[in-house]
Amino acid sequence: MSEIAARYNPKEVEEKHLKIWDAKKPFHATAKKSKKGAFTIVIPPPNVTGVLHMGHALNNTLQDILTRYKRMQGFDALWMPGTDHAGIATQNVVEKQIAKEGLTRETLGREKFMERLWEWKKTNGDTILDQLHKLGSSCDWDRTRFTMDESYSDAVKEVFVELYQRGLIYQGQYIINWCPRCETALADEEAEHKDANGHLWHIKYPFKDNPEEFVTVATTRPETMLGDTAVAVNPKDERYKDLIGKVLVVPLVNREIRIIADDFVDREFGSGAVKVTPAHDPNDFAMGRRHNLEFVNIMHSNGVLNNNAGPFKNMDRFEGRKAVVKALEELGLLAKIDAHAHAVRRCYRCDTIVEPYLSKQWFVKMKPLADKALEAFHQGQPSIQPKRWEKVYENWLVDIRDWCISRQIWWGHRIPVWYDEEGNHFVARSEAEAKEQARVKWGKNVVLKQDPDVLDTWFSSWLWPFATLGWPKKSEDLEYFYPTATLFTAPEIIFFWVARMVMAGLEFNGKVPFKDVVLHGTVRDAKGLKMSKSLGNAMDPLEIIAEYGADALRFSMVLNSGQDIYISKEKFEIGRNFSNKLWNASRFVLMNIKPEAKVSSFDEIDVAKLDVASRWIISRYQKALAEVGQAIEQYRYSEGVNLLYEFFWATYCDWYLEMIKGKLDDINVQKTAYLILENTVKMLHPFVPFVTEELYSEFKQKEVLLTLEAWPTFYPDLIDEKAESSLAVLVELVGAIRNIRAQWNIKPHDQIALVIATENKDSITLVKDNKDILNKLVRTSDISFEKTVPVIKNAVAGVVGDMQFFIPLGALIDVAKEKTKLEALILQQAKAADAIEGRLANAGFVSKAPAEVIEKERERMEELRAKNIELKKALVSLV
């Protein structure tokens, strides 16, 4: 390996292994191959409009770590990849594209427009998957699915028809969130609240029989007054009690409306009287229903005012607002204008202000579905991590509202409903089935028209965990790989997706689709802003991969993934440097060991003959293995990667490799150095798959894939507390120094020199600059050296007769300090034990405290006492 450059080149290596993995397909999962069983993760399908961003990089790295780990543990690990058609988002993209050619979807026509969409999907749709591939994602790429695949669409239709037949889907005329730009309905979650500084306009409505008197109402949307059909007051409001039932005239449109009483009205807000616009406000809609009011729609679907707006017709809604205000002002009916901060709903795709709009839509009745999900949740399914999101999830299920699933766009699953000329609807899996239903109804063949609308994009996404496995068909894959293990996603998507998948899973497969839900942080820039294209602060993962390597990207990302991640370019240096260190340490080991030292098990090492340093590293390694495994299982990835970083760099490289530099002719030491390295590379593989795969092929010198190797076995017997304790190292050090003193007959405070061994061992150079180290050594041992003590790189080495000793500089601990430290601890623990003893002797405490508390206290005391005895022993051995 000596011919290999000293600097690791990620680009070359990553390209090489991507090719090998693609050819050998080690990530392909087959049902019932392994005794361990299945382990499944489904990818949160990225939108086909998507380009890889840092959030994806993090999300998929986390999934990959767990999948690779489980695969190495011997599970049939399936990571299912795929993409989402992302209805509105994709349609918007393509609409923008054709706009450049001067076209709109209407001019192009549905069929042609759909062709353009499919074309777009074909050329750009899988870009993001290619990019995920470059990241090293170990997906089973042969199974890649798309939410508009034919079989997937069958699942969508099946679910619609089933839910309809179960009475869980209905059609109705309701106020929904309407985006006048996209000209489609939006679900509640798709209409985001954003704070805005608006105004509160106070408008005077004159009485019909007394135009000089008014009732003043307040509104944030004055143009909606054109559709007012009542004014409401609280029935308990003394001010308005006598006015209930009186008739007012809506200015500008001269509509006569009544004052009604409704508990909804808050007496404290504004004037205490509310204008009621049933066709343009959800609350007013409810009031309209309660009081049988007229529903006056004043707007076209594109936000332009219609004939009902009288003189304001053909104006855009905001233009209309200005005009209405101006007209009121001129009539002297504008009482006042207040500044008013409130939340405005905006379209989550195009940020247009959403209009509450009355229209006929399809809805899913959510309560029965949510109740099942709640019941499962109360039994711990799924578990949600971190736990703080549990409440958020639960609250949403409790306060669930019906889900508007129809969208007035073209890109998506066409609603499987057909209408006859009378407007009767037939819900069916196919047109033929619908025709059959109609024939039965009418006794003859009739002409049917399919509903022009499509389904909400989430109406297909919520089937993802099982529709990707072939549902509704029964298959071995579905049987074996469902339900899945873990869902990794961002918290923003709990309602859109996570909760709904649980509902669909329960409803159609009787099982919660995943055991655990892991919600990771949002990736932010160094200033803490969300990374997004529109803010221009997005970092391109592909650029990072090109510059630092995918391993570096993954490593740094995970290392920083505690809560929200604040990322800046410099952070990837850590990952890059780590790969390089790994590379060079491996070089060092391979250069210094014989081929027969490449053992694959601790059974092949004669542990009894090993030096303290080697027993120490084996012990530390065993602990690291256990801890890393646990960290991965518990989704504490940043901790896992941190443990590995510490273990490999600080423990293995800085200490162990330095300590053994004089002992490398010992085959047992060689074996230890190699085996720990190989196993560390295995442990690192889920995190940094490329560099580890490359190193493994260097180790083995034959065609083997690390990605299919077994995760290292934990040997608890090899944990050697004695070798491990820093005290043991210290004792050894002190002993060694004593030996030197005895052998060389060194007197205290004798003049000494510290030297570096150079190429030519005969020529010795004095290094004055290492005086600090020297002083420390002297302090440590309260002796001084007469003879020269060579420093080999980072270790102090001594020769006593034919005995050599090597001590890493870091081990030179100050004995006096160590003594004080120990004494303080002994004192403190003795005090603690005394305190507990005193408490236990107190009759009052014993009579009041529960037995288990007393028992616990006693145990604690005994523990402290025992520990103190140990510490005293250590102190004695030190002195």
Add this chain to the structure above:
RNA sequence: GGACCCGUAGCUCAGUUGGUUAGAGCGCUUCCUUGACAUGGAAGAGGUCACAAGUUCGAGUCUUGUCGGGUCCACCA
């Protein structure tokens, strides 16, 4: 309005059930091109753990309050 999270070194963050002198990376200072690695190594400076009170033998960690930053949810017109 409801719920949640965060405040630890100049910066970004760890700190598992309370327990030795609170850690890491970057940055900074000094030194070292030495034989795996300068994408490296050694040594060092730098923190009253936001503040206050409480529980405890012992609090960065638990409780309460205050201040500051952030997120999610929400039909006060």
